Amino acid sequence: MGRMSHSIDSKNSADSPGSSCLLVEAGGKRLACAFSVVLEVGRVQQITPVPGGSVWLVGLIQWRGRLLTVLDAGRLFGYRPCQAKWLVVLTGLRVDTALIVDAIVGTDDRDGTADLVLDAEALAAHPALQPGAAASVPAPNEAA
Amino acid sequence: MKQPDAMGYRFARHTSMRGRLALLLIALLVVPMALVGLLTLESSPEAGLATSGRGMYGLTTGEQIQIREESLCFQLALDHALSALKLMAVREAAGQSRESPVRGLPSSAMPPSARTMTVDAAGRGAPAMSPEERTLATYLAQAGREFAGYAVLPGDDGMPELFQVAYQPARAGTLGEGRDVESGGLALREVTPAAGPGLLENLPDRSRTVRAVYLPDGTRLARNEGSQFGQNSSMLGAESAALQALRRLGASPRPGSPGDDVPNDEATYDAAGSIAWAMLPLRDPYGTPVACAVVHAHRSDLLAPDHIVPMATRVRSLVGWIAVSGVMLALAIAFLAPRWIWGDIRQSTDSIFHSVERLRELVRRNSRALDEQSRVIRTLTTSTSTLRLSSQSIADTTRALAHSAEQSAWVSQSGNQKAELSQRAVLEVRDRVEQISLQMEELERRCGDIGKILGFIDHLSNETNTLSVNAAIQAVGAGSSGRQFSVVAGEIRKLADLALESTRDIQQLIEQIQESSETTLSATQDGCREVDKCLASFEELESAFARILRWVEETTRGSHGIEQAAARQSDSLKSVVLSIEELEQRAGETAGNFHEVVAAADELARLGADMNETWRVG
Numbered sequence: 001m002g003r004m005s006h007s008i009d010s011k012n013s014a015d016s017p018g019s020s021c022l023l024v025e026a027g028g029k030r031l032a033c034a035f036s037v038v039l040e041v042g043r044v045q046q047i048t049p050v051p052g053g054s055v056w057l058v059g060l061i062q063w064r065g066r067l068l069t070v071l072d073a074g075r076l077f078g079y080r081p082c083q084a085k086w087l088v089v090l091t092g093l094r095v096d097t098a099l100i101v102d103a104i105v106g107t108d109d110r111d112g113t114a115d116l117v118l119d120a121e122a123l124a125a126h127p128a129l130q131p132g133a134a135a136s137v138p139a140p141n142e143a144a
Numbered sequence: 145m146k147q148p149d150a151m152g153y154r155f156a157r158h159t160s161m162r163g164r165l166a167l168l169l170i171a172l173l174v175v176p177m178a179l180v181g182l183l184t185l186e187s188s189p190e191a192g193l194a195t196s197g198r199g200m201y202g203l204t205t206g207e208q209i210q211i212r213e214e215s216l217c218f219q220l221a222l223d224h225a226l227s228a229l230k231l232m233a234v235r236e237a238a239g240q241s242r243e244s245p246v247r248g249l250p251s252s253a254m255p256p257s258a259r260t261m262t263v264d265a266a267g268r269g270a271p272a273m274s275p276e277e278r279t280l281a282t283y284l285a286q287a288g289r290e291f292a293g294y295a296v297l298p299g300d301d302g303m304p305e306l307f308q309v310a311y312q313p314a315r316a317g318t319l320g321e322g323r324d325v326e327s328g329g330l331a332l333r334e335v336t337p338a339a340g341p342g343l344l345e346n347l348p349d350r351s352r353t354v355r356a357v358y359l360p361d362g363t364r365l366a367r368n369e370g371s372q373f374g375q376n377s378s379m380l381g382a383e384s385a386a387l388q389a390l391r392r393l394g395a396s397p398r399p400g401s402p403g404d405d406v407p408n409d410e411a412t413y414d415a416a417g418s419i420a421w422a423m424l425p426l427r428d429p430y431g432t433p434v435a436c437a438v439v440h441a442h443r444s445d446l447l448a449p450d451h452i453v454p455m456a457t458r459v460r461s462l463v464g465w466i467a468v469s470g471v472m473l474a475l476a477i478a479f480l481a482p483r484w485i486w487g488d489i490r491q492s493t494d495s496i497f498h499s500v501e502r503l504r505e506l507v508r509r510n511s512r513a514l515d516e517q518s519r520v521i522r523t524l525t526t527s528t529s530t531l532r533l534s535s536q537s538i539a540d541t542t543r544a545l546a547h548s549a550e551q552s553a554w555v556s557q558s559g560n561q562k563a564e565l566s567q568r569a570v571l572e573v574r575d576r577v578e579q580i581s582l583q584m585e586e587l588e589r590r591c592g593d594i595g596k597i598l599g600f601i602d603h604l605s606n607e608t609n610t611l612s613v614n615a616a617i618q619a620v621g622a623g624s625s626g627r628q629f630s631v632v633a634g635e636i637r638k639l640a641d642l643a644l645e646s647t648r649d650i651q652q653l654i655e656q657i658q659e660s661s662e663t664t665l666s667a668t669q670d671g672c673r674e675v676d677k678c679l680a681s682f683e684e685l686e687s688a689f690a691r692i693l694r695w696v697e698e699t700t701r702g703s704h705g706i707e708q709a710a711a712r713q714s715d716s717l718k719s720v721v722l723s724i725e726e727l728e729q730r731a732g733e734t735a736g737n738f739h740e741v742v743a744a745a746d747e748l749a750r751l752g753a754d755m756n757e758t759w760r761v762g
Contacts, residue, residue: 020620020630022613035620041613043606104609107616107634 021117023109026082026101027074032114037123039091044084044100056128058100063089066096073099076128077116092120093129497752504745511738518731525724532717539710546703553696560689567682574675577668584665591658598651605644612637 021032022041042063047070049059056075061068068089074082076099084100127133612633619630 020616022617035617038617040617041610043610104613107613107630107637 020108021114022088022107023105023114024073024086024088024101025103025105026099027077027079029074029077029079029115030105030109030113031073031077031101032109032117033088034117034119037090037092037118037120039089041104042087042089044087047084054128054133058084061087061098063087063098068096068098070098070100071128073101076126090123093123095129095131095133097129493752493755497749497755500745500749500752504742504749507738507742507745511735511742514731514735514738518728518735521724521728521731525721525728528717528721528724532714532721535710535714535717539707539714542703542707542710546700546707549696549700549703553693553700556689556693556696560686560693563682563685563689567679567686570675570678570682574672574679577671577675581665581668581672584661584668588658588661588665591654591661594654595651595658598647598654602644602647602651605640605647608640609637609644612640 021034022038024031024033045061047059047061050057056072058070058072061070070087072082072084073088074080082100082102086101086104088099088101090097090099123129615633615636616630619626619628619633622629
């Protein structure tokens with residue numbers, strides 16, 4: 001959790017101003033996702049729950065022929081759980097992952113309203129996005 | 145009003161007074177009459193008169209008819225003869241000195257020479273007659289009328305002379321020429337019929353069929369007994385026969401000393417002994433003469449004055465005794481009758497007094513009962529009048545009630561009509577509301593459709609937004625070449641957001657419309673329910689109006705019946721009131737009469753008491 005806050009803070013400070021990103025809302029917070037890690041957005045469809053996983057693990061989903069691990073962005077970053085309306089498919093990670101968020105806010109964060117910047121590095125370093133971490137990595141709230 | 149009982153009592157009282165007066169008059173008259181009779185007997189030569197030889201004979205048959213001497217016709221004829229004799233006797237008693245063949249018969253007072261007199265009923269036609277003669281002649285004329293009366297009267301020379309006194313209203317004059325007949329110193333005038341119609345012609349026909357004439361002495365001179373009759377059987381014949389007989393009788397007059405000269409022989413009958421006679425016709429009820437009465441008076445006593453005195457003395461004595469007896473009887477009646485009569489009268493007055501007392505008590509009872517009846521009738525009149533007024537009031541009230549009921553019926557009918565109109569209006573409103581409800585339901589359904597369309601648009605907007613985001617992601621992945629596309633994707637996304645916002649606004653509006661529609665629909669349904677309730681109320685109101693109308697009609701009929709009954713009752717009571725008023729008036733009049741009767745009874749009782757007291761005192 002500490003890392004995450006670090007990465008987020010560093011992102012906010014390192015990221016170029018007016019950079020394009022996908023601004024979403026999850027667990028009452030705004031997240032700025034770099035377009036480099038976003039493959040596609042779409043409506044949440046049928047999710048197959050996975051028993052015995054972490055709390056941020058929602059389940060598995062079939063997406064364009066791929067099996068994606070669906071994570072709750074709110075719970076993953078230590079916020080409230082999401083309503084599971086929008087699905088943000090990530091790319092460039094070692095695990096095919098998709099985040100569920102509450103809403104798609106926009107495609108830029110020019111006002112700097114994002115609470116957390118999610119770029120490729122941050123996501124790649126996130127322990128929950130490591131292979132096999134779904135069943136063992138606790139959520140930030142749980143770690144606390 | 146007069147009081148008959150009281151008057152009757154006074155009348156009775158006066159009657160009793162009259163009785164007293166009558167008794168007194170009887171007593172007072174009998175004595176003077178007796179005295180006058182005695183005095184008259186003393187001075188009247190008629191006391192010596194005697195009558196004889198009277199008869200009644202049929203005119204048609206000539207047969208003698210026996211009649212009663214007290215019959216009127218006989219007495220009349222007798223009076224004629226006696227009057228003639230009386231006249232002569234009076235003249236003789238007057239002291240006439242003139243000698244007359246008839247002894248004592250004065251000659252100076254003889255009537256005039258006219259021997260045939262025709263006088264009327266008033267005595268006219270008999271001039272130079274003394275009042276007595278005139279009276280006699282008039283009397284004969286009045287009594288005789290259609291017959292000839294004959295009287296032997298002193299002639300001019302004082303000799304007895306036969307006078308014919310006739311009454312002939314239509315013909316004034318003599319019956320005919322006459323001639324004197326001298327026979328034995330007795331001057332007679334033989335009357336012969338005149339040439340024209342005279343008295344005899346005026347007689348009825350049957351009076352001319354005299355078969356016989358009887359002389360004053362009763363000698364019957366029948367037609368076959370005297371040639372004088374000849375074929376003449378009329379009254380003229382009878383007259384002639386009479387004259388003939390007189391002449392024959394006068395052929396042997398025997399004036400001189402009386403007594404022996406009294407004729408007792410029919411053949412030598414002295415005319416002076418029967419110097420007066422009369423004939424009277426007897427008539428049937430139809431006025432037709434059927435018989436002739438011939439009466440003569442005998443004057444034999446005049447011819448024998450010495451016989452007159454004893455006769456007069458006897459008669460005077462007899463009359464004197466009769467007068468004395470009458471006086472005594474009158475005095476006895478005057479003294480005894482009041483005792484007897486007053487005793488009876490007193491008993492009668494006592495009985496009358498008690499009867500009057502009882503009558504007065506009964507009358508008073510009846511009067512009190514009548515007063516009570518009058519009072520009851522007045523009370524009944526008042527009650528009936530009050531009842532009639534009440535009946536009229538009932539009739540008026542019932543009439544007003546009927547009028548109000550009619551107005552109520554009219555109002556009820558009007559209300560019923562208005563209720564029907566309102567019901568129709570409410571039905572129309574309900575139809576409208578139902579239509580509105582249907583339209584609102586349709587509107588809600590359309591809103592639902594719009595919502596569906598909006599949902600679809602929202603879905604499209606979301607999809608468009610997703611596509612625009614993905615397009616922007618892809619544009620970023622494309623690098624610099626995809627920068628323009630990223631702008632387009634951003635615009636598309638903005639449009640999608642606008643469309644989504646608009647869709648949501650429309651959705652909100654649709655939702656508001658749906659809410660309003662639902663509210664309106666609910667209100668409409670509530671209105672429909674209220675309308676249904678109103679219709680039910682209208683039906684109840686209509687039923688109530690119908691019941692009211694029925695009741696009002698029944699009330700109106702009843703009121704009319706009551707009004708008619710009350711009117712009939714009022715009329716009947718009016719008639720009853722009139723009858724009772726009339727009865728009251730009659731009762732009042734009767735009560736007034738009864739009061740007068742009571743007063744009369746009181747007066748009668750008082751007068752009865754007075755009379756009773758008077759009789760007791762008497």
